[in-house]
Amino acid sequence: DTAVSQTPKYLVTQMGNDKSIKCEQNLGHDTMYWYKQDSKKFLKIMFSYNNKELIINETVPNRFSPKSPDKAHLNLHINSLELGDSAVYFCASSQTGTGVGYTFGSGTRLTVV
Amino acid sequence: GNSVTQMEGPVTLSEEAFLTINCTYTATGYPSLFWYVQYPGEGLQLLLKATKADDKGSNKGFEATYRKETTSFHLEKGSVQVSDSAVYFCALTTNQGGKLIFGQGTELSVKP
Numbered sequence: 001d002t003a004v005s006q007t008p009k010y011l012v013t014q015m016g017n018d019k020s021i022k023c024e025q026n027l028g029h030d031t032m033y034w035y036k037q038d039s040k041k042f043l044k045i046m047f048s049y050n051n052k053e054l055i056i057n058e059t060v061p062n063r064f065s066p067k068s069p070d071k072a073h074l075n076l077h078i079n080s081l082e083l084g085d086s087a088v089y090f091c092a093s094s095q096t097g098t099g100v101g102y103t104f105g106s107g108t109r110l111t112v113v
Numbered sequence: 114g115n116s117v118t119q120m121e122g123p124v125t126l127s128e129e130a131f132l133t134i135n136c137t138y139t140a141t142g143y144p145s146l147f148w149y150v151q152y153p154g155e156g157l158q159l160l161l162k163a164t165k166a167d168d169k170g171s172n173k174g175f176e177a178t179y180r181k182e183t184t185s186f187h188l189e190k191g192s193v194q195v196s197d198s199a200v201y202f203c204a205l206t207t208n209q210g211g212k213l214i215f216g217q218g219t220e221l222s223v224k225p
Binding site for chain 1: 147158159200211212213
C-alpha cells in the first residue's frame with residue numbers, strides 16, 4: 001500500500017492555466033506538507049497543515065492555494081500558471097511528537113510551457 | 114535562522130570506496146537531524162535520523178553521528194555500491210510537526 005500518494009505524477013500545461021495536484025496519506029498522520037523542488041534539486045517548504053488547519057505558509061504567491069478537506073488529504077491548486085512554476089512538487093506527512101520523520105510522496109513533475 | 118549546509122557535489126566514487134558527505138547546521142534549540150535519499154525519478158526516503166546529541170543513526174550501512182559541539186551530522190559509508198548512486202539531503206527540524214529544513218543536496222555517483 002502506498003503511504004503517501006500524489007496524482008498526477010506528470011503534468012504538462014500551458015501558461016495561464018489553472019491546475020490541481022492531489023495528495024492522500026493512509027498513515028494516520030496529523031500533519032501534511034507541500035514542498036517544491038527546483039531544477040537544482042533544492043527543496044523548500046510551501047505549506048503545512050495540521051488536522052486541516054494551516055500552520056505554515058512560506059511566502060508563496062497567492063496563486064497557490066492549498067486545501068485540506070480532512071487530515072488524510074492535502075490538495076494544491078495553482079491559478080494562472082507561470083513558467084517559473086515548473087518544478088517537482090512533493091507532498092509529505094508526519095505525526096506530531098513521534099520523531100519518526102516525514103514520509104514523502106513520489107512527486108508531481110509540473111512543466112509549464 | 115535555522116539552516117543546513119552540505120558539501121557540494123557531484124561526488125564520484127569507485128565501487129567499494131569510503132564515503133563521507135559533510136553536513137553542518139545552524140539552529141536554535143535542539144534540532145532533530147535527518148538524512149534523506151532521493152533515487153533518480155523518485156521521491157525522498159528517510160535514510161537515518163538522530164534526535165539528540167551523540168546519537169548515531171544508521172541504516173543500510175550508512176551512519177551519521179549528531180555532534181553538537183561541531184554542529185555536524187556527516188554521513189558515512191564504509192563501502193559504497195553502484196546502487197547507492199542518488200542525491201543525499203541532510204535536514205533538520207526544531208520541533209515535531211514543524212517544517213523540515215533541507216540542505217542543498219549532494220549528488221553521489223558510484224562507478225563500477
